[in-house]
Amino acid sequence: MEELKEKIRREGRNLGGGILKVDSFINHQVDPELMVAIGRELARRFADVGATKVLTAEISGIAPALTTALALGVPVVYARKTKPITMPEKVYRQKAPSRTKGREVELMVSPEFLRRGDRILIIDDFLATGQTISALVRLVAESGATLVGIGAVIEKAFEGGRALLDGLGVPIESLVIITDMSDGRIVFAGENNGLGKTTDFIGENNGFLGIDHGH
Amino acid sequence: MEELKEKIRREGRNLGGGILKVDSFINHQVDPELMVAIGRELARRFADVGATKVLTAEISGIAPALTTALALGVPVVYARKTKPITMPEKVYRQKAPSRTKGREVELMVSPEFLRRGDRILIIDDFLATGQTISALVRLVAESGATLVGIGAVIEKAFEGGRALLDGLGVPIESLVIITDMSDGRIVFAGENNGLGKTTDFIGENNGFLGIDHGH
16 A cells, blocks of 8 residues: 555654554544545455454554445444443453553453354554554454454564464465564665665465465 | 443443543553544544644553544554653653542653644543643643544533533543443433433533534
8 A cells, every 4th residue: 555655655764673663644643534545445455354343453554444344334343442331241352462562452342242143343543563453363263253354454464473474274365564663774675775676575375365465 | 432431331440539440441451442433533533733743641542542543543652650761850740630549640741742832632431520631631731732632431411520621622532421320321422321321411512523412
């Protein structure tokens, strides 16, 4: 997705340690029009999977999941990290280690909103180590619903999340794939890394709906 | 906003103690089309205040704030409750007591995204005691930006939040105003409370853009 890549080039900052700061349009401040375009593109890529619901994790997943669900015409559910008083006693719970928080977080979904007949598309802002998305996958399994796809706005291919999720046999789509963030670089898949060679595409193409290879 | 009232009548649940459960379309599962309609209506009511940015608090404020910002064509910023590693050292911070969490929460905004020249419209899902919105107002003041309006999806008029905010001299708009939740009731402003009398409208009309009086 060229528009998103351009935005990352312009406003994204490599803070080192694999941390990409996109606070000015995704994680703290949100650019609503770009977010609608992101949702539209994710919806297009998953147009054929028959999703009945989008699932994400609070907090940063909410915006792209909402715009994807809007484009698909289905509801969106965001897994909670703290239990609100409005949530019933018995909920689906799965733990995920959070690198940015330095501790485990628990993701919770009320059984009211994940049902056996649902076909769930998981959407998150980042696919990095894949830990948060894995916890969402386990929530779907716990509920008896069917996972039909996994979509992310930005994938950090060098953190290996795709390998963790590939065995699930569902399409995995990222709008932008970053292959290298060493030494202050932000290298997109298929682009020259500034060291005279084009980075290989990392991660398997699942052959389903096509992946943005950066060209 | 009749569509929203109808949704609350159909799916909202009075859990007692003034707690309104709207988890099926606002707080856990989100109805994207209704949320876009909510954003459009909030944007319409604040069309003339010249907002350059929408500010909200994570988590439940994100969806309505995003759709309002989309309709206004401005960015949205969500105040964070935990500091992400991408946030600079020095941030604007304000505390707010949280009844639903039973403790104080801290709201943080990066100085990068609240600037002196900004005209800020605050949007949140609920206007109840007004404590969270007050903390957002203090964040705006701390940044030197100008507050131009406060909008909520649902107001619980019996919790007095509007009185707390009225002195600010900016328009306050709620799409639906609930005046009474005693004894399992959900009574909208201007409607018969089932005890043979019509509830008074609670809270001042600021005379600016008109308030939904429930008829």
